[in-house]
Amino acid sequence: MDLHPGDPRRLGGYRLLGRLGEGGMGTVFLAVDDGGDGRPVAIKVIRAEYARDEQFRMRFRREAEAAQRVARFCTAQVLDVVLDGEVAYLVTEYIEGPTLAGWVAQNGPLRGSMLDSLATGVAAALNGIHAAGVVHRDLKASNVLLSRLGPKVIDFGIARALDSPVTRTDSGPVIGTPTYMAPEQFDGKITAASDIFAWGCVISYAATGRTPFGAGTPYEIMRRVTTADPDLSALETPLRDLVARALRKRPQERPSARELLLALVGDATDPMRATTKILDAADWTRPAAPGTDPPTEGGAPPAGRNV
Structure with a gap:
């Protein structure tokens, strides 16, 4: 542009x-x-x-x-x-490539090694983000780029306290995109565990083309997120079991980013090297084709592809 x-x-x-x-x-x-x-x-x-x-x-x-x-x-x-x-x-x-939201809208859900690589790559990104003392706060499909080398998480940890508040409560600003928000985020409480919940929503969206608590108004989504079970019927095990753990209502019952990563790479001695092998096994040359974000994914269009 x-x-x-x-x-x-x-x-x-x-x-x-x-x-x-x-x-x-x-x-x-x-x-x-x-x-x-x-x-x-x-x-x-x-x-x-x-x-x-x-x-x-x-x-x-x-x-x-x-x-x-x-x-x-x-x-x-x-x-x-x-x-x-x-x-x-x-x-x-700057990372060239479509967002996950745009790719799924144009080409349909991810399958096989691409889905496994996405789950692993995003977990690895969260592991690094959390290790630096940063919480993403708004992980979603439009904040994941599919580059030629694999998935890249963008727009993390920068002045989120003023970025796109959904509403406000007595506990503080409610930050995030409703379809990817953890139950505690609707009360204005955000921790690293909230990012893990969003990881589960992202992987469910990538595998099925829809988020696990459906669409609707923010209030309808909030009600489902806080009281209903996620729809993970289209996911295959063992990934479905890991996503279900990430989507538990109580933050303390969710795995950490490192635990997610180790579960995905097989508890390897060197999880980064194991992650690289998994990413290399997927055909990441295909997602570099142009893609656009669907207007319904996450509400308003994202602020940009690389921040």
Whole structure:
């Protein structure tokens, strides 16, 4: 998408080429690093009304610096964070490929080694995110990219406290996308266990083309998430059993990201090496075809593909 009138043409050492998307927090641009090797990057420019807020700026810097510590494995690496006057932006690795939501909408559910690799890759990404002290808070099918090398989780841990609140409760802001939210998120409580619940929803969606608690209004979804059993009938064991554990109502009864990963790779001594072998076994050249996010997946279109 071309740049709009009034869009910046340069930010620091980056030359902006076009828009990747726009959301509640700001606008995501495709850019190149003129001061380095000319590699493409994605830059999320935060809206001025947020960037001017001192509390937001402190939180933004803290969470961005934490995100920079996340291992690159199966994630879009955070490269830089800039707070300059009223301008705030985040620079990440640019990853080419459709979102999982777009791929499933265009091609149907994933099967076989691709589904196993997706489950493993997203679990590995969460393991790295959580190890760095970051909680994603909004993992969903439109925040997973299918690159030529496998799945990559994007848009994690950055100033989520102001990003797309669904509603508010006495416990605080309710952050997330209802069809992927854990029961406790509807009370404004978010922990690493909430990401595990979202992992279960993502894998169920990838395998069936629908989320495990169905569609509807946020209230209808909330009621099902908090009181009903998920529909996992189309999943095959043993993946179905692991997804069912991830979707338990009580956060303390869900496995950790590391436990998920070890269950998927067979409790290997080196889970990262085992994950790489599983990713290599899938044909990840196919998902690089263009894909689009369906308008019904997760509500509004995502803010961008690489932040």
